[in-house]
Amino acid sequence: MKVYELAAGGDGLDRLRRADRPMPVPGRGQALIRVRAASLNFRDLAVVQGVYPGPPATGNLIPLSDGAGEVVAVGDGVTRVQPGDRVAATFFQTWADGPPPPGCVALGAAPADGVLAEHVVLHEDGLVHIPQEFSFEEAAALPCAAVTAWNALMAAGKPVRPGASVLVLGTGGVSIFALQFARAAGARVFATSSSDEKLARAQRLGASGLINYRTTPDWEQEVLRLTGGRGVDAVVEVGGAGTLAKSFQAVGFGGKVALIGVLAGRSGDTSPHPLMFKAASLHGIFVGNRRMFEDMLQAMTVNAIRPVVDKVFGFDDAADAYRHLMAGRHFGKVVITL
Ligand SMILES: NC(=O)c1ccc[n+]([C@@H]2O[C@H](COP(=O)([O-])OP(=O)(O)OC[C@H]3O[C@@H](n4cnc5c(N)ncnc54)[C@H](OP(=O)(O)O)[C@@H]3O)[C@@H](O)[C@H]2O)c1
Structure with missing residues (x-):
């Protein structure tokens, strides 16, 4: 064969x-x-x-x-x-x-x-x-990819509920499944991408907060602005060490960060203290x-x-x-x- x-x-x-x-x-x-x-x-x-x-x-x-x-x-x-x-x-x-x-x-x-x-x-x-x-x-x-996205949103920590807000990073396999699952659960989805064309496609799938992380490198500030300073209930963190500090800023009170990927690097120091002050959680995800x-x-x-x-x-x-x-x-x- x-x-x-x-x-x-x-x-x-x-x-x-x-x-x-x-x-x-x-x-x-x-x-x-x-x-x-x-x-x-x-x-x-x-x-x-x-x-x-x-x-x-x-x-x-x-x-x-x-x-x-x-x-x-x-x-x-x-x-x-x-x-x-x-x-x-x-x-x-x-x-x-x-x-x-x-x-x-x-x-x-x-x-x-x-x-x-x-x-x-x-x-x-x-x-x-x-x-x-x-x-x-x-x-x-x-x-x-899909099982990872499902685990991050629905199995790890508090499941995403109607009215929640979810941030997905980039438009790869895991993130697009997460976008789809979050929308089906009745959540508002924020998506980042390096490409405006891909953001337009994410919008057609139901994402409503669209941020180009190339032209808006402080995308976590934009997430905070778009949520009236509250931050999101869940972050699908596929970036890893290079984006984690920003995700800790973008997550809201009682929210969760699902740590999944290494797209933005494998090593680096990120203080977990922002999570402490807003009772947020960090969940390791392995498919x-x-x-x-x-x-x-x-x-x-x-x-x-x-x-x-x-x-x-x-x-x-x-x-x-x-x-x-x-x-x-x-x-x-x-x-x-x-
Ligand atoms: N822990 C686990 O169980 C698990 C399971 C599955 C995947 N992963 C990890 O999750 C990550 C994503 O996997 P995948 O298979 O979905 O990847 P993928 O389909 O190859 O997605 C890559 C996309 O991510 C975006 N991206 C790249 N660098 C980025 C950055 N610095 N910030 C934000 N977005 C960035 C880009 O989207 P744009 O073109 O839109 O910018 C790129 O097209 C990988 O690190 C993978 O190893 C882990």
């Missing part, structure tokens, strides 16, 4: 190459999936560049965590899925509910192969059924579990929310999909079909 692998040595996109592997066979409790689509996350750029935290790859690795397809065979003892089912993989294969179990690994980074392959074998517990109305491309957009994924799918179905897929690339053009994400030209998700 056709796969892509990241060669064990070297760094960057030169490591990404086509390969053939034997068809995998599902063992007890496992399902064989014909992958139909896979999506990229910012994380996948870190993996290909060899800067993703975790153990170094000891051999060639199939990249990408997020995929969707159909079950074609199952091993002994499988009860959750059957051949013909349309499914998506969970980011953490063994994290079904509650806290993550010991040894829980994520797909698409050492030591676990990912989904950029015609077929994959996954444990039945690491699969969710996808809504009938979703294409495989849409479903493949969900496992990492989420299968329960969150399934809750999120219910909410997406009821609210008719469809993933925003920026561009779909063919399997032969997988490297171009990586380049598109690296260039930051996307709005929402970048997908590869198989």
Whole structure:
């Protein structure tokens, strides 16, 4: 079967190459999936560049965590899925509910192969059924970015409620899902972007406070101005060390900052004291579990929310999909079909 692998040595996109592997066979409790689509996350750029935290790859690795397809065979003892089912993989294969179990690994980074392959074998517990109305491309957009956004808004700390205000940073995968979920929950959404054109697209999705963080580098002051000095109830913090101090300013009394990303840098000192004075909280987010994924799918179905897929690339053009994400030209998700 056709796969892509990241060669064990070297760094960057030169490591990404086509390969053939034997068809995998599902063992007890496992399902064989014909992958139909896979999506990229910012994380996948870190993996290909060899800067993703975790153990170094000891051999060639199939990249990408997020995929969707159909079950074609199952091993002994499988009860959750059957051949013909349309499914998506969970980011953490063994994290079904509650806290993550010991040894829980994520797909698409050492030591676990990912989904950029015609077929994959996954444990039945690491699969969710996808809504009938979703294409495989849409479903493949969900496992990492959407579950992270859902966790940040609905599972970590106080869930976002009608009338709340939510700030999303940039217009990448996590942030656009967060925009959609916050609007469905009845919240007012503030969005930042480096691009006025992308802000116009965010407005069409329901964002009402639009701030270009290039032309308005003090965007946290603008958030305060737009909220009459109150600040927002939730910040979807995908910037990390480079934006955290501003997010602490932008969050309001009793609000929460969901710490997710590293887009604006990985190191730096940020005093947490602003949180103390306004009884605000900081929540670390690490994607989420299968329960969150399934809750999120219910909410997406009821609210008719469809993933925003920026561009779909063919399997032969997988490297171009990586380049598109690296260039930051996307709005929402970048997908590869198989
Ligand atoms: N902790 C977790 O569980 C978890 C899960 C998923 C993702 N993440 C992290 O969350 C971040 C976003 O991931 P993603 O996959 O959604 O990324 P993505 O789709 O690649 O989004 C990148 C976008 O973020 C915006 N951006 C870049 N630098 C920025 C900055 N300094 N300030 C504000 N916005 C900035 C840009 O939007 P504009 O073009 O609009 O400016 C850019 O297009 C990454 O750091 C990723 O590692 C963490």
